[in-house]
Amino acid sequence: MRFTLATPEIRREPVEGLLAGAAEVDITPPPGLPKAGYSRNARTGVGYRGRLRARVLHLQTGTTALAIVQCDLLGGSAVLQRAVAAATGFPLAGLFLGATHTHGAPGQFLGTDLYNGFASNRPGFDPVWTKFLVAQISEGLTRAVDTRRPARLAVGATEVWGLTRNRSLPAHVRNPVPDQRTAPQRAYAAVNPRLHLLRVDGTDGDPLAALVVFGVHGTGLPMSNSVYNADLWAYVYEELQARLGPAPVVGALQGTHADVAPALRPGRAGDVEAARIGRGIGAAAADLWATLEPELRDDPALGAGFREAGTEALPTPALGAALIAGAYENETPVVHRIPPFRAGTPKPHSATDPHGAKWVLGSRWLQPVVMPARRFPRTLPVQVLRIGSTLLVGQPFEITVDAGRRVASAVTAATGLDDVVVTSVANEYAGYCTTPEEYSRQHYEGGHTLYGPGTAKFLAAQAAELAAAVGDDDMITEAPIQRTFDLPARRYWPERSDALVDPRPAGPARFVDVTADQDAYWEQGWYDAPPGDLTWNEPIARVERAPGWETLIDDSSCALEVRYAGKNRYLVRWHAPELRDDREYRFVVRGLALRPFN
Incomplete structure (x- = not known):
């Protein structure tokens, strides 16, 4: 299926002060769609437990308009981002399409053939499901803009310990420790405990929205679960909503989570554990919300920058053998024990090998024949939103804890701003991003880093350069107005029968x-x-x-x-x-x- 999406840049009329609006829409589909995240081990959805939703937070000061979309999906999508921009006339630079990375929602809406083909248990791009998502998100964005009103906002952070763990510790501990005093604590500081919360209130005191950013995989439920769900994030929402009341629209974005899993009790994956962890995160977010009231401001500086970076400077993308073995908490039976698939069995290599320690699945010669480069992501979206003194950096990869720290450090060095919040799987899904040290160990995360050991350095440079260019009231777009997608299509959305049947x-x-x-x-x-x-x-x-x-x-x-x-x-x-x-x-x-x- 070949189609072109055009996103003309439309500048908003200036406004006085801060205006904000928020909306929530239901994106729960019918049964029959493949679920994404566990690849061939996933199940086709047969219903739902708790609904899948998209939340939209709209902010504008001066002529800078932001729309932060938070979806209960595997990741963002260039198709969705551009189609929503085209449908609503919202500027692409300010339209941030993020996700919780739940493994309980359908795939088949992404902008690359690779992950429409392999992220789910069945392949293909579903145009009907995608059209539904575009319509629902566009409706939410339109409603958020139409209902906006004078507002105040604040951003804060707290630490959440004991609910997450590093699932790839032998790779993580290969990273150098900048401060040697922390070296003995490496095993205990192997997660990113920082939970960020954006609180938005109307100037009349009514709460409008709460946006959580935290890093933890949406894998509290097992691969065998066959109903659509937001995984542990559903319980984050419920706990936060129960404590804040029904007024604010509550949503979440995924942080730097690639090597971070929920701290499930052994053998206990399921809703009981997902609820325990999700409600713990939600309770921490609610406590943080209460502390932010004195920090609320009605004059924050806003800015936005969006870039679609090409991958010409990176190695030709390749899938690694360690990918087949699966991640630590969801390993592929038997295969995960066999070299070179087994985690921690890197390939001997020369310094000139662009993929370093990765055993390229099927070899460097055969894989391009079976998986030509056109099937891989070749355009990487990078986005920076300036919200007061906070920079929200969105990238399309699942980013490990230490890779995220390096991206944040590069952005801080370029801008002088310390509060840098790095988020994963924004605006598209492009696999993983590890540090070179983690990559050299070749666990699942390294095997799934498509572009080799220099990926994190490339991303950090892209984010830092873009962030440095985004000032107050800037809207910078470094992407073509038109983009063409060519995706093998397959419909999973069930046909209507129009049968006259009463329950x-x-x-x-x-x-x-x-x-x-x-x-x-x-x-x-x-x-x-x-x-x-x-x-x-x-x-x-x-x-x-x-x-x-x-x-x-x-x-x-x-x-x-x-x-x-x-x-x-x-x-x-x-x-x-x-x-x-x-x-x-x-x-x-x-x-x-x-x-x-x-």
Whole structure:
């Protein structure tokens, strides 16, 4: 499928002071789409537990307009970024499309064939799913702009310990320690504990938005999980929203997380652990929110810069053998024990070898035949947003902790600003970025660093140069107005049948008891129209409680799960139910009240 997207630069009319608006939209798709993040080990989605959402935070001072989009997706996408800019007329320089990097959402929307083909359990670019995402995000951006009002903002940071761990420690400890006094603590300081929070309030005191940036993989749930979900980030949102109230739009961006995993208890991947870790992060963010009120300002300087950097100065991209073995917490059975796939088995090499210690999968000669260069990312988006004295740096790679520190240091040296927040997987997904020292060890992260050991240095230079050029009220775009994509397409979004089917019950509710990694739940079935006929990004199910049948919980919560069981049969599950007294409860699905239970 070949198509061209045009993004003409449109300068905004100047405004006085700071204006801000925020909106949230539902991006939950129907069953049938491949999930991204676990590659061939992933599952095709059969429903959802907690909804997938996109949140938009819009800020403008003077003529500088920013739109920070936070999606419950594997990463950003050049297709989505440019299509949303074209649909809304929003300037490309200020349109930041970030993600939480959940492994529980569909792929098939990216701007490169490689990751549409291999990030999910099935290949291809789905134009219908992509069109849906563009429409929903554009609606959210338009609503955020239309509802903007005078505002104040503040950015702060705190440290979160004990909820994350470095999953590639033998590679990480090869990095030099600038301050030798910290050397004995290397194993304990192998994560980035910094959690940043952007708080935005209206000048009337009403909270508008909270944006969290923190580095941890969205892998709290196992590869076998088959429902769409935001992984541990769903619980970050729920905890933060519970503490702040329903008013602010709450979202998150992924930090420098490539070698950072959630600190799951051994063998306990699942919603119980994802909830424990996510709620801990959300609680820390809520505590930070409360401390920022005295720091709120209505006159922050804003600026934006966006560059699409070519990869001509980097080696021809190549996949490494260590990629096949998988990451530490999700290793490929048997294969992860066999050299050269096994982590920590680098290749002997000469100093002139552009890929250094990487065993190129299939060899340097055969891989380009099977995987030609056109399938790899060849354009790398780099973005810098200036928000007061904070610089938000977005890059398309999953960036390791130490690689992120080096990018931040380069930006600080170029700008003199110390508060540099580096985020991963922004505006596209392009694999990993390790330091040269980590790369030399050839763990999963190094094997997945496509452009060789100099990738981090290249990214740091690009970010530093762009950041130095972005001043107050600057909007710098170093990218062509038009960009053409050529992506093999395959539709997974189910077709409509337009069958006239009303929902009907399918048996009584049943209780499933708790296990080591899964909470207990009540489950009930019903029959309905085919999946393509239902609107999955609108409410489907809720739980009501007698007497009076008041709504107790709906499917915006992680406590409710809806899944398609085949042959037009569906299941609704209420997880961790809090049944009180002898009251009766019932599920209501698409307006149909099912049989009560207690």
